[in-house]
């Protein structure tokens with residue numbers, strides 16, 4: 001396994017290799033969700049292809065005062081996971097390697113980014129698009145894998161790829177969960193035992209909504225809100241029903257309606273979604 005840490009090396013490597021390269025962008029603290037993405041990347045790249053994992057805690061997508069400094073960075077454990085999964089190349093740059101001082105160019109998607117997580121985390125998706133565009137340039141993959149847990153991120157990356165003509169196939173990966181339904185996330189380790197015990201209410205509420213007979217979005221959302229409210233430590237950031245492709249609100253449940261929620265447990269914000 002090759003480990004590269006500078007943008008110059010990444011450019012040089014991308015120019016030299018001709019096989020099918022598939023990228024899995026991550027912020028590290030790798031868990032079984034990330035592993036499932038790596039395995040999809042291998043399936044897409046084939047045995048002769050190259051699976052690349054980027055590990056970079058991107059300062060640009062963290063709002064001021066959030067968890068950027070305390071975000072977990074278990075470099076040795078992440079290296080082990082990548083080796084065990086047969087990853088060919090890890091790109092793990094330092095923050096000052098990716099961002100020159102005085103940077104003034106960003107990539108901003110201006111429609112899908114406005115609602116949901118974009119509403120509560122202004123600037124977040126501009127940071128995501130900017131770093132993903134840079135990774136696409138640096139590593140020049142034929143395909144890249146993104147998780148459906150971050151459904152809005154996936155939709156925005158697809159839009160960016162279309163709008164800016166990146167010759168890159170975007171592969172969507174299903175959400176991997178704990179046995180009790182909680183979606184795996186690097187942030188789950190922030191939860192204290194009481195919060196962790198209550199967090200599966202999110203998935204339970206989404207599944208109940210998916211089974212419900214109601215056709216009016218407002219009624220379904222009310223159901224979700226009252227179910228989540230039964231967990232005393234939960235505080236809802238948003239619960240919305242949108243079209244899965246345009247991420248615009250839907251008054252009625254239609255084919256490809258997406259129910260997306262963000263819920264705080266203490267300072268930890270968890271997201272999840274389900275197609276209705």
Ligand code: PAJ
Nearest residue numbers: 025026027033058146147149150174175176183184
């Ligand atoms: P990170 O949170 O590390 O997630 C990396 C990838 O793993 C994303 O595509 C995410 O959707 C996926 N993922 C996370 N949890 C998952 C789960 N439980 N099941 C399946 N996939 C899961 O998302 C980011 O990093 C960053 O925003 C990034 C795209 C790397 C840009 O900085």
